[in-house]
Amino acid sequence: MEGEIFYRVIYGDTDCGGVMYYANYLRLFEMGRTELIRACGLSYKEIEEEMGIILPVVEVKARYKASAKYDDLLRIRTTLVEARSFKILFAYQIFREEILLVEGSTLHVAINRIGKIVKIPEKILKLLSG
Numbered sequence: 001m002e003g004e005i006f007y008r009v010i011y012g013d014t015d016c017g018g019v020m021y022y023a024n025y026l027r028l029f030e031m032g033r034t035e036l037i038r039a040c041g042l043s044y045k046e047i048e049e050e051m052g053i054i055l056p057v058v059e060v061k062a063r064y065k066a067s068a069k070y071d072d073l074l075r076i077r078t079t080l081v082e083a084r085s086f087k088i089l090f091a092y093q094i095f096r097e098e099i100l101l102v103e104g105s106t107l108h109v110a111i112n113r114i115g116k117i118v119k120i121p122e123k124i125l126k127l128l129s130g
Contacts, residue, residue: 032078
């Protein structure tokens with residue numbers, strides 16, 4: 001499963017050097033992941049409120065190759081790499097036109113409302129598997 005969304009860099013995303021602050025790319029990862037999950041027929045709100053499941057990031061990787069700047073239009077490509085009983089892995093690529101700026105990944109586990117790791121519900125796994 002793969003999806004793409006677009007995002008235009010706002011002034012508040014940039015540092016004093018006029019380039020996008022490195023941690024803001026993680027927000028773009030989240031935007032891409034949220035919309036990919038929505039495209040599968042779920043929303044994070046539904047997962048949390050109706051299923052009682054939270055999918056925290058337990059590992060993040062990012063490799064920066066070039067900088068985004070104010071007003072750049074970015075393309076965020078999100079790929080579901082793996083969805084298993086206890087973990088979900090997403091990969092990301094962020095482009096300005098055809099230039100790869102950042103690539104990375106996030107690893108998620110499911111926890112219940114008291115913070116205990118639980119098995120990812122079959123409904124979520126089936127929808128993500130498409």
